[in-house]
Amino acid sequence: MIFYIPSRLAGLLAAASVLLTVPAQAQVGSPLRRVLRTDTSAVVRKVLAHPDAYRLQILYTQIDRDAQNQPHFRTYKYRVHPRRYFYPASTVKLPAAVLALEKLRALRSQIPEFTPESPLRIDSAYEGQTRVVRDTSAATGRASIAQYVRKVLLVSDNDAFNRLYEFVGRSQLRYGLRRRGYHNTRLLHRLSVGDKGFSALHTNPFAFYADTALERPIYVQPAAAAKAEVMQELPRRGEKIGKAYMDGDKLINEPMDFSQKNFVSLADQQNILKSVLFPGAVPAKNRFALAPDDYQFLRRYLSMLPRESDHPRYDAAHYPDNYAKFLLAGGAPAPLLPNVRIFNKIGQAYGFLIDNAYIVDYEHNIEFMLSAVIYVNSDEVLNDDHYDYDAVGFPFLHDLGHAVYRRELARTRKHRPDLREFQLKYSQ
Structure with a gap:
């Protein structure tokens, strides 16, 4: 039997599917699901309406410290699968x-x-x-x-x-x-x-x-x-x-x-970053054989702004503070939020945008990890340098970062984190 749905009702159902069906691909009851449901950004709604077309994957990891300031991680996923390909x-x-x-x-x-x-x-x-x-x-x-x-x-x-x-x-x-x-x-x-x-x-x-x-x-x-x-x-x-x-x-x-x-799967990317930033908090089998000064060196340059480097030296006019910072900061040249550092690695090619980040706010004492990939190539022709980075990709990652950041600002923590380990000196 075939049931016909009036066009007005069909439109309402389609709109509802953006709010109900798509975020449901995140774990039920997860903070990430709530972020995706409540974010009203037009570009976020647009992407969530067609997550397959955008090859969207998101990993959000909350970090809670215990009484000894040791970090504990809780990760939430949206459409993440280790064998779902994207160009890294x-x-x-x-x-x-x-x-x-x-x-x-x-x-x-x-x-x-x-x-x-x-x-x-x-x-x-x-x-x-x-x-x-x-x-x-x-x-x-x-x-x-x-x-x-x-x-x-x-x-x-x-x-x-x-x-x-x-x-x-x-x-x-x-x-x-x-x-x-x-x-x-x-x-x-x-x-x-x-x-x-x-x-x-x-x-x-x-x-x-x-x-x-x-x-x-x-x-x-x-x-x-x-x-x-x-x-x-x-x-x-x-x-x-x-x-x-x-x-x-x-x-x-x-x-x-x-x-x-x-x-590099999104989970592997975040776990590698986690191993670099928190080596003592990951299983020994997943740790790299690095010395403390190696870890400190990596942390420093993962978070340093181009203008803070003397050798190599970079012109701030060509490399603004948000250069290679997509989550929370993607888009036109702009300063980062005050008291915020982003330890991250990005990727951009063939219509794919990826950011794998640990974000810390020293003023509000919050920290979290966020990794995401999106594919923005509406004409489906690759290698033609015509991608929707500015129209869709950067705004989406910017707004996603802010949505999770707002969630973190409102989140209650049993123990206030001591983040001095990540307050680094950048003068050379």
Whole structure:
């Protein structure tokens, strides 16, 4: 039997579905569900009406401290699934930075003078590879692992990530994360250099030195090639995206295949960030083998504003305070909220916007983690530089961040958190 619904009633039912059906994909009774139900922002309502089209995923983690100020986490999810594909873009840079420091820490146990600041030289050994001798952004004029980490965390520099990728190696990027329990992650290629196939398997030779004249080598890493089987990954849902894509000047009328591109699930992203910020509060099996000064270094540059950095130095006119801060601050150049710091890593490519953040307000003594991904590509053509970042993506993440922030301001805590651990000095 077929029932016909009058058009006016159909419209009311459609509107109600935005409030009832879509937020119901968050856990029943969860604070995240209540945030999504009560937020009246037009762009939030628009996205929640079509979450599949926007490939929306959200993770919200409340943090409560006990009497000893130890953090305890409670996470709420909206449409999060470890095998639901999205292109992670620059969010891959945080795990690469962590693994680079971990590898260096292991080498340092054998070579005490080897530090993150050790000057380095990179050679080329395979088609498409490039060399590095100098880095004019560094105080010493020389490249180093520390300087590459600074650049990927401060302004999401692609070349700096590629050098970390080459130092750690593709196989170790994969197994190093899986060994720590981050199974829904694959780092398969460099960024913005057309890296794919066998070129992605090959990494450059490195040499590290005790002096800036590059005369006294302390460690040499030869060129390497990852095993080809590393390219084989389990399929994930939605790895073919869009209806067409641009290949140079040519339009290819078929979905773009992401099956051999990078991936880091939203849960893995937040858990990696949690492990960096709260290593003592995560299971030992998920912790990285880093020293306290490594953790402090990562925290500092995850939260530093570009204008606060001397080496590298960034022009505030081109890198405003909300540069690479999407949640709570995305959109036109603007200052951050007073007394707020955002420890985060963002991604932006192929119509995807991702922000993985720990947000702290020192004045009101609140802290929380929020991670989200949204796909904003209404014409479904990829690689054409026509995306809905400004119209939908940035406003949505801005408003989502504020909605959760307001929730946190109103939330009662049994113990007032002591956040001095995250009140860092940024002058160099």
